Amino acid sequence: MEPLQCGTSPIVGFRFSLHPMTGDFIKVIKGALNETDTSNVWMHTDDVSTVIRGKQNHVFNVAKALTLHAAKTGEHVALSGTFSIGCPGDSAGDVYLDKDDVLLNTDDTKQYVSSQFALYPMNDPDYMAVIYREVDRAKAQGVFNESMHYASGIHGDIHDVFAFYEEAFTNARSEEHRHLVMTVSMSINSPSHGGKKDA
Numbered sequence: 001m002e003p004l005q006c007g008t009s010p011i012v013g014f015r016f017s018l019h020p021m022t023g024d025f026i027k028v029i030k031g032a033l034n035e036t037d038t039s040n041v042w043m044h045t046d047d048v049s050t051v052i053r054g055k056q057n058h059v060f061n062v063a064k065a066l067t068l069h070a071a072k073t074g075e076h077v078a079l080s081g082t083f084s085i086g087c088p089g090d091s092a093g094d095v096y097l098d099k100d101d102v103l104l105n106t107d108d109t110k111q112y113v114s115s116q117f118a119l120y121p122m123n124d125p126d127y128m129a130v131i132y133r134e135v136d137r138a139k140a141q142g143v144f145n146e147s148m149h150y151a152s153g154i155h156g157d158i159h160d161v162f163a164f165y166e167e168a169f170t171n172a173r174s175e176e177h178r179h180l181v182m183t184v185s186m187s188i189n190s191p192s193h194g195g196k197k198d199a
Contacts, residue, residue: 011094012059015051032069038062039105042096051085054096064162065105071188079186083169086179112157115186118152119172122179134168155184
């Protein structure tokens with residue numbers, strides 16, 4: 001059997017860990033999972049993290065909804081995860097690519113998010129130009145926070161932040177360089193946010 005080449009499958013994956021800063025963390029995590037409609041994605045949770053796979057719009061929709069539902073508890077929540085597309089051999093859950101484009105999670109509650117992201121356009125020798133372009137896009141959209149080592153700071157309302165991340169994820173790959181990885185870390189309801197509850 002021939003090995004899959006990068007970009008053969010358009011399936012998007014997101015592996016993440018959610019960390020509520022409370023002794024009742026299980027309730028926060030399970031509550032977020034129960035309140036989010038995940039029927040448009042393939043999902044598996046183990047003792048370390050959760051992975052969701054499917055069409056890009058549904059993966060980002062579920063990721064945002066899970067984060068928002070956890071944040072609505074008012075607890076300080078941290079999330080760390082990795083989005084990926086074009087990974088050789090990544091085909092489990094391909095059946096979910098047949099889903100229509102109707103988004104199932106539409107909660108528009110405002111929520112301030114402070115986050116950081118890093119782009120890894122795999123095999124692209126001009127990767128720094130790709131990264132700088134997406135940082136400039138963040139600045140133009142008003143969600144850029146600050147430059148830092150190994151990442152760029154993004155903040156604002158959760159809907160604006162996730163919209164930027166999905167747009168960057170789309171624009172950072174090309175027909176020639178289809179394998180892309182994007183890491184994201186978020187902090188919500190942190191005492192260090194100075195009482196910001198929305199953007």
